[in-house]
């Protein structure tokens with residue numbers, strides 16, 4: 437998203453588009469990265485040398501409260517901010533802790549209507565695992581086979 441789009445978006449939500457807020461929003465909105473607040477602060481510090489942690493944290497909270505960002509608090513991963521407004525699922529890489537998007541249509545969830553006493557307002561599937569590495573996987577397979585014979 438470019439600066440002008442961010443300014444319009446903030447104005448639409450009644451958020452005063454200060455230079456710092458716009459710069460911070462530009463780092464997180466419309467990207468498929470899932471940075472922690474600390475990562476956003478580090479990135480913001482490169483372009484805004486005087487930006488404080490508090491400003492970054494407050495801005496992220498403000499964007500979240502206004503529905504522009506979503507915060508995911510998942511076990512084993514520090515709380516991350518998601519600037520992808522479309523419904524989607526997530527893959528957690530257990531080796532790196534990285535969160536990646538899975539397109540909504542890639543998974544099918546059934547049985548939601550059978551949950552007792554619950555009115556479902558939304559859901560998201562979190563898949564855990566690690567990235568397949570064809571080279572090391574083959575070596576691991578081969579050494580397992582050799583070990584067995």
Ligand SMILES: [Zn+2]
Nearest residue numbers: 518520524537
């Ligand atoms: Zn996401």
